[in-house]
Amino acid sequence: MAEIVLDKVTKQYPDGAVAVRDVDLEIADGEFVILVGPSGCGKSTTLNMIAGLEDITSGELRIGGERVNERAPKDRDIAMVFQSYALYPHMTVKENMAFPLRLAKVDDATVEKKVKEAAEVLDLTAHLDRKPSNLSGGQRQRVAMGRAIVRSPKAFLMDEPLSNLDAKLRVQMRTSVSRLQRQLGTTTVYVTHDQTEAMTLGDRVVVMRGGLVQQVGSPQFLYEQPANLFVAGFIGSPAMNFVPASLEEGVLRSPLGDVPLTDRVRALLEGRDAPREVIMGLRPEHFEDARLVEDHLRSSGAVFTSNVDVLESMGSDKYAYFSLTGDQATSDELAELAADAGTADVPGDGVSMVTRLSASSAVTVGEQAEIWFDADKVQLFDPGNGKNLTYAG
Amino acid sequence: MAGIGGAETTARKARWTVLNVLVVAYALIPVLWIASLSFKTKETLTDGNFIPRQWTLENYTSIFSTTEFVRALVNSIGIALIATAIAVVFGTMAAYAIARLDFPGKRALVGVSLLVAMFPQISLVSPLFEIERSLGLFDTWPGLILPYITFALPLAIYTLSAFFREIPWELEKAAKMDGATPAQAFRRVIAPLAAPGVFTTAILVFIFCWNDFLFAISLTSTEASRTVPVALSFFTGSSQFEDPTGSIAAAAVVITIPIILFVLFFQRRIVAGLTSGAVKG
Numbered sequence: 275m276a277e278i279v280l281d282k283v284t285k286q287y288p289d290g291a292v293a294v295r296d297v298d299l300e301i302a303d304g305e306f307v308i309l310v311g312p313s314g315c316g317k318s319t320t321l322n323m324i325a326g327l328e329d330i331t332s333g334e335l336r337i338g339g340e341r342v343n344e345r346a347p348k349d350r351d352i353a354m355v356f357q358s359y360a361l362y363p364h365m366t367v368k369e370n371m372a373f374p375l376r377l378a379k380v381d382d383a384t385v386e387k388k389v390k391e392a393a394e395v396l397d398l399t400a401h402l403d404r405k406p407s408n409l410s411g412g413q414r415q416r417v418a419m420g421r422a423i424v425r426s427p428k429a430f431l432m433d434e435p436l437s438n439l440d441a442k443l444r445v446q447m448r449t450s451v452s453r454l455q456r457q458l459g460t461t462t463v464y465v466t467h468d469q470t471e472a473m474t475l476g477d478r479v480v481v482m483r484g485g486l487v488q489q490v491g492s493p494q495f496l497y498e499q500p501a502n503l504f505v506a507g508f509i510g511s512p513a514m515n516f517v518p519a520s521l522e523e524g525v526l527r528s529p530l531g532d533v534p535l536t537d538r539v540r541a542l543l544e545g546r547d548a549p550r551e552v553i554m555g556l557r558p559e560h561f562e563d564a565r566l567v568e569d570h571l572r573s574s575g576a577v578f579t580s581n582v583d584v585l586e587s588m589g590s591d592k593y594a595y596f597s598l599t600g601d602q603a604t605s606d607e608l609a610e611l612a613a614d615a616g617t618a619d620v621p622g623d624g625v626s627m628v629t630r631l632s633a634s635s636a637v638t639v640g641e642q643a644e645i646w647f648d649a650d651k652v653q654l655f656d657p658g659n660g661k662n663l664t665y666a667g
Numbered sequence: 668m669a670g671i672g673g674a675e676t677t678a679r680k681a682r683w684t685v686l687n688v689l690v691v692a693y694a695l696i697p698v699l700w701i702a703s704l705s706f707k708t709k710e711t712l713t714d715g716n717f718i719p720r721q722w723t724l725e726n727y728t729s730i731f732s733t734t735e736f737v738r739a740l741v742n743s744i745g746i747a748l749i750a751t752a753i754a755v756v757f758g759t760m761a762a763y764a765i766a767r768l769d770f771p772g773k774r775a776l777v778g779v780s781l782l783v784a785m786f787p788q789i790s791l792v793s794p795l796f797e798i799e800r801s802l803g804l805f806d807t808w809p810g811l812i813l814p815y816i817t818f819a820l821p822l823a824i825y826t827l828s829a830f831f832r833e834i835p836w837e838l839e840k841a842a843k844m845d846g847a848t849p850a851q852a853f854r855r856v857i858a859p860l861a862a863p864g865v866f867t868t869a870i871l872v873f874i875f876c877w878n879d880f881l882f883a884i885s886l887t888s889t890e891a892s893r894t895v896p897v898a899l900s901f902f903t904g905s906s907q908f909e910d911p912t913g914s915i916a917a918a919a920v921v922i923t924i925p926i927i928l929f930v931l932f933f934q935r936r937i938v939a940g941l942t943s944g945a946v947k948g
Binding site for chain 2: 325327353374425
């Protein structure tokens with residue numbers, strides 16, 4: 275077990291392309307850190323550099339206080355779980371799990387004991403003599419985990435280990451990965467493109483974009499205090515709603531009507547050189563059916579009226595979708611998020627909004643609905659550089 | 668509908684069966700004819716019967732009673748096995764490098780090996796003869812092994828690099844992470860997975876060496892290194908007026924046996940889909 279420190283780590287390929295730029299990250303001993311971001315953001319490259327599978331162009335990587343830039347993967351004492359599991363097909367489950375120990379020239383009795391322990395933890399005891407080709411996806415995934423844990427390495431690196439499982443199994447394995455990590459207390463770096471996995475698993479989450487770290491923090495902090503538009507749009511499901519707005523004399527003019535600036539927002543904006551045109555961000559849960567809002571709360575928010583396009587009843591909540599007339603909020607960050615989510619080409623005019631309403635709401639599809647939202651929860655972003663103007667962290 | 672479909676598949680099956688029987692017959696009848704000749708006595712050799720009227724093992728005993736044939740058989744087996752082993756080992760290393768690494772001159776290497784494979788062998792016979800004579804390699808085992816390796820290597824490299832490309836690269840990364848040196852990763856993970864490819868290549872290379880006639884007749888002069896295909900052409904009867912057809916047929920049957928054994932032995936190791944289960948699937 276050890277802490278991992280990345281000090282201005284950069285990866286530049288021979289053709290000049292920079293995959294990762296100046297990543298500074300301190301991962302404490304026993305911590306579970308998630309690297310998250312859309313494809314091509316440099317998260318896997320960062321992981322491979324920690325593993326030693328890719329060279330570090332500049333900067334320093336320290337594991338347990340020692341510089342390891344020049345060390346081969348085998349001398350770093352870290353284990354890795356691959357997205358494809360990378361099980362050795364010609365070996366049985368037992369041989370697969372024993373492989374790292376055999377290479378380390380551990381004696382037979384210890385190998386036997388360690389493999390047995392790992393198999394028990396992962397519920398693989400019944401499958402020890404089978405070949406990977408005869409295992410289900412979930413079992414293969416567990417064998418890959420088993421191969422990582424048998425030799426008690428300083429750290430685990432996981433490269434999207436759950437993305438090949440079907441949705442239900444993924445949720446189940448997510449909790450067992452989390453439980454296993456707490457049980458072993460081993461420093462873990464986990465790469466995923468799935469923000470739900472990032473939110474649920476990590477002690478801390480590192481959001482990356484285009485080779486740059488956007489923000490590092492606990493999942494809750496990232497959710498409540500995104501540093502910029504990209505983090506705001508990436509973290510949270512359904513995603514934050516973005517609408518263009520303009521700041522005029524203490525009021526936000528937006529397609530949702532005029533929104534009063536609350537004292538909190540006003541205080542945060544002060545001292546920042548806020549432009550006139552901004553992007554307003556609102557989480558779906560900060561909306562409510564106006565008929566269900568108590569009178570004393572009504573004044574702290576604003577109300578808009580629109581046609582309900584789609585209504586999804588989830589049992590505990592209702593998701594109501596609206597299309598507002600007016601221009602969509604535009605910025606590089608939002609364009610990249612849309613491209614990553616595959617929604618860039620979805621036709622649609624105006625501003626589309628997702629709101630989460632109480633299950634008791636009586637709104638119906640195709641009818642006008644009066645929707646209230648909490649003006650104090652509004653986040654404002656600079657469309658030029660994407661910075662959160664209401665960031666309090 | 669089902670009835671029509673059924674009739675159609677029956678008809679299809681029948682068509683395929685007829686076709687298969689024709690192809691197999693076309694390939695096997697000459698072989699069976701040779702086998703039949705080898706069991707015929709001198710008197711019935713030319714009677715045109717497919718199944719011999721009089722069976723005899725005389726042809727076999729006669730070829731094994733001469734040192735000429737036995738010696739050639741030893742030469743053939745030795746030369747083909749050594750050339751195959753060396754070509755497969757070098758081919759494996761070269762193919763691995765071509766499939767996995769990016770190094771300067773990779774395209775040139777692939778191009779040159781393709782060139783070697785396409786080069787007309789007959790045009791090399793005279794220069795090789797001169798070179799081998801001055802180097803003292805003429806009429807020796809190495810004198811045949813070396814050219815065999817040269818011409819077998821392109822074949823080996825092509826077949827093997829196709830197999831190496833099939834092996835997921837992540838397995839090698841996983842082995843590295845598990846603490847293997849590059850050599851260990853190759854020996855314990857990659858090589859066992861490439862085994863079917865190695866065996867397939869070994870069969871192809873062995874057959875190439877075993878069947879060669881051109882180099883064998885040009886670069887040998889005595890029993891010291893003469894291989895079976897050449898020895899066959901030197902067969903004569905006990906007198907020059909005697910027809911050696913029976914002996915040649917027997918020898919032809921005998922030299923086919925090692926090939927059949929070789930293929931059968933390695934075929935069991937060529938298990939398709941050995942890599943399945945390595946990655947998600």
